[in-house]
Structure formats: C-alpha cells, structure tokens
Amino acid sequence: MKLRLPNTYVLLVSLLALIALATWIVPGGRFETALVNGKTLIIPGTFHLVEARPQGLAAFLTAPIKGFVEAALIIGFVLVVGGVFAVLQKTEAIDALIKSVAQAHQRSALVRALVIPVFVTLFSLGGASFGMAEEAIPFVLIFIPLALALKLDTLTGVAIPFVGSQIGFATAFLNPFNVGVAQGIAGLPMFSGLGYRALCWAVATGLTIGFLQWWALRIRRDPTLSPTYEADQARRAELDLAAFEQFAGLTRRHKTVLALFAGSLLVMIGGVVRLGWYIEEIAALFLVMAVGVGLVARLSADEFMAAFLQGARDLVGTALVIALAKGTVILLREGQIIDTLLNALAPLVASEQPVFAAHKMFLIQSVINFFIHSGTGQAALTMPIMAPLADLVGLTRQTAVLAFQLGELTTPIIPTSGITVGVLALARLPLGTWVRWMLPLQGLYLLMALLLLSWPALQGWT
Numbered sequence: 001m002k003l004r005l006p007n008t009y010v011l012l013v014s015l016l017a018l019i020a021l022a023t024w025i026v027p028g029g030r031f032e033t034a035l036v037n038g039k040t041l042i043i044p045g046t047f048h049l050v051e052a053r054p055q056g057l058a059a060f061l062t063a064p065i066k067g068f069v070e071a072a073l074i075i076g077f078v079l080v081v082g083g084v085f086a087v088l089q090k091t092e093a094i095d096a097l098i099k100s101v102a103q104a105h106q107r108s109a110l111v112r113a114l115v116i117p118v119f120v121t122l123f124s125l126g127g128a129s130f131g132m133a134e135e136a137i138p139f140v141l142i143f144i145p146l147a148l149a150l151k152l153d154t155l156t157g158v159a160i161p162f163v164g165s166q167i168g169f170a171t172a173f174l175n176p177f178n179v180g181v182a183q184g185i186a187g188l189p190m191f192s193g194l195g196y197r198a199l200c201w202a203v204a205t206g207l208t209i210g211f212l213q214w215w216a217l218r219i220r221r222d223p224t225l226s227p228t229y230e231a232d233q234a235r236r237a238e239l240d241l242a243a244f245e246q247f248a249g250l251t252r253r254h255k256t257v258l259a260l261f262a263g264s265l266l267v268m269i270g271g272v273v274r275l276g277w278y279i280e281e282i283a284a285l286f287l288v289m290a291v292g293v294g295l296v297a298r299l300s301a302d303e304f305m306a307a308f309l310q311g312a313r314d315l316v317g318t319a320l321v322i323a324l325a326k327g328t329v330i331l332l333r334e335g336q337i338i339d340t341l342l343n344a345l346a347p348l349v350a351s352e353q354p355v356f357a358a359h360k361m362f363l364i365q366s367v368i369n370f371f372i373h374s375g376t377g378q379a380a381l382t383m384p385i386m387a388p389l390a391d392l393v394g395l396t397r398q399t400a401v402l403a404f405q406l407g408e409l410t411t412p413i414i415p416t417s418g419i420t421v422g423v424l425a426l427a428r429l430p431l432g433t434w435v436r437w438m439l440p441l442q443g444l445y446l447l448m449a450l451l452l453l454s455w456p457a458l459q460g461w462t
Helices: 008-025 057-070 072-090 093-107 109-130 134-149 154-170 176-186 194-221 229-239 252-275 279-296 301-313 316-334 338-349 354-371 375-392 397-413 418-426 431-459
Strands: 033-036 039-042
Touching: 008 057, 008 316, 057 072, 057 316, 072 093, 072 134, 072 279, 072 301, 072 316, 072 418, 093 109, 093 134, 093 252, 109 134, 109 154, 109 194, 109 252, 134 154, 134 229, 134 279, 134 418, 154 194, 154 229, 154 397, 154 418, 154 431, 176 375, 176 397, 194 397, 194 431, 252 279, 279 301, 316 354, 316 418, 338 354, 338 375, 354 375, 354 397, 354 431, 375 397, 397 418, 397 431, 418 431
Parallel strands: none
Antiparallel strands: 033 039
C-alpha cells in the first residue's frame, strides 16, 4: 500500500490546527534579547517562563490572513514573476530555446551528459554564493517543459533549479545570509573555514547530480517508473513536442528576447551580491525586463496585459499556499512557544563524544528548520545558544556554524516552507508525490551531513 499524504492545503490547515492546540499545552517562554551591531540577539541563560498565550479559534482562522500580510513580499514576487514569465512565454522565445536544446540533446551525446550537471552546478553556486533561494522559483516554469522535452519528467524539472539552489544554500561557503550572520554571532572571522565549506558544497552538489543522473537513466529506460508519468503525458500534449523535430532554429527576435532575459539575470546577480538587493528590487527588475521583452517582441498593450494578468492569475493558488505556510510560524510566535521548544532542545546536544555532540546539534537544527526557514532568522535565534554550548561540549564554534547550515538540508521537503510549497504549487506537483520521491535523496543527505560533521568534531576545526 502506497503512502498517501493529504492535499497540500489540507495538510497545512491541519498543521495550523495542531500548532494552535500545542499553544494550550506547551508553556510560554522567552529569552531576553540584546541589540548588538544592529541585530537583536538572544542572551543565553536568560530563558524564563512567561504567561501562556493559547491561540484559540479566532487566532487559528486569522493566521492565514496574517500570513498573507507577513509574506506579502514573496507573494507579490511570485505573482509578478508569474505575470512576467507569461509575457516571456507569449514571445515564444523560451519555447524556441527549449526546442534548440532538445534538438542538440538528440544529436549530441555530450549535451545529453552535461544538461543536468551543468545546470545543477549553476543553481547550487547561486545558493552557495549570493544566497539564491526565492530567486529559483521562476526557473521552475522553464525547467519543467525543458525536462519533458528531454524525455525526463516533472520531478527532474523541479529538482534541477529548486533542489540545486537549496543544497547550495545549505552548504554555502560565501552566503552572507546564513554563513556570514552565523559566524558574526559566533565571533568567528567572516567566511573563515572557506576551504572545508567548499568541499562540503562540492560533495553535496555532486551527490545531487549523481542522484538526478541515476533517476534520468531509469526513466529514459522506462518512463512509466515516474510517479508523474500520466500527468507528464498530458503536459507533453500541451507542449506539442512533435513540433520540436520541425523546428527551424532561433530567430533574431528570439535571440534578442533571450539576451534581455540573460542580461537581466546577470544584473540580478550583481544587484544581490554588490548592492544587497532583495525581493523588491528583483521584482522591479523583472517588471522592467517584461516591458523590454514586450517591446522587442512587438506585443500590443492589450496582448502584454492579457498575458501578464493570466500569468499572475494562475499563481493565486500558490499565494494561498505560501500564506498558510507563513501562518504556521505566526501561531508559534504569537503562542510564545518557539523559545520554549528551543530551550528544551538545546540541552540534548551535550555528549561525552564530540562527534555525537555535533551530530545531535545538526539534528536539533534540522528540527528547528521545520519552524524557522530564514537563514538569517535561524542564525539570530540559535547561534547565541549553540555557539557557547559548543564550547561546553567540546566542539569548536566553526563546527556549530556548519551544523546550523546543514540543518537546512531538509528544506526541500518540509511543508512549512513557503518556498517549498510555493514551488510545488507552481509545478502542479502534489506534496506527497514529491516527498516520496525525495526521501531516498534526503536519506543520502542525512548520511552525508553526519560524515561531513565528523571530521571537524574530531580535529577541532577552527
């Protein structure tokens, strides 16, 4: 009997109900905080119980609305991206690019061998260097049809940009949003330990590529092995894959549109790395790109707006999923049980063996990642406790930072992550199907993390 998880919306509403119930059982608690260098940090050893704030029916019902408010940036970003990519799709430049790659894929063994490794590496580098996370969302709209054209499946099309970027984020070596903040809080030199972190990134990226290559080989031999086989057949019919064989090549207009798109991505990377851009600036850049693409493709104002509105309209369901996911965190926070849970987990790290202490620290961070997905937020919440705790249990603070990072390896499958459920909703991919497919890879990530933490724990990595 196959495992069946509930519909994503049902699962998230059920989770909201469970968290609301927990606020009636788990005592409220709070750590004292201090403002240090503009950051609010928890003061270790200051945990104290506070008056319970149980979240009742009204809080449960209003959590999704509050989720919309707090997740307004990412929801707005998703809707804008949906509209922009609908305009891009209207120009048929992406379709033409996919057909070109598909033709090259049929003719060249080298292209067939390099499609997955090259793209996964690029997305992983984005996560490892400038913290690519939400920015990977729009690429799902490109890589699903590309995967289908290459006789792969929706799962592969989602995994290349999404898992690639998330794994890069979790094993980052230059990411200011998790490594930089965590090391600053732990009192370590910024981006110290770069060499070993780069090795961790290479191992994680290579493991992801190997898994996807293995999966691609399997479903090319027998496409029915894919859990999304029937849905993919319907999508291929929509794509009109027969047209790939008669494709005459990219036109000058297609090339100009694609150049604008590629140039915009380069500007985005430069803005994120050099200027500290975030969702607002990236969304604005995409809007400018859409206007430029529309002018190059000679779309009328009516054609442009019709495409944009339809693209945004298609992602309303995605916006609801993100709001529900954010609502879970709001209930935890307003119920004042996040600090209580953290305080209960922290003592479990202690161990006579440094390796086991590092492993337990990683497992605790993985649990915390279920509730808090922001790399910066999680660092600010946990590192003031985990860093001095590392001193007590015989670990270096550098190892504690790595354990914090690797705890984010679970992000691709947790239903409380707005990015995860947003990507799956965008891909029209059920959460249960995705989780079942990802479980073997998540098991490999678990073993990898335990091994990568063992050497620093034994050697006293600083």
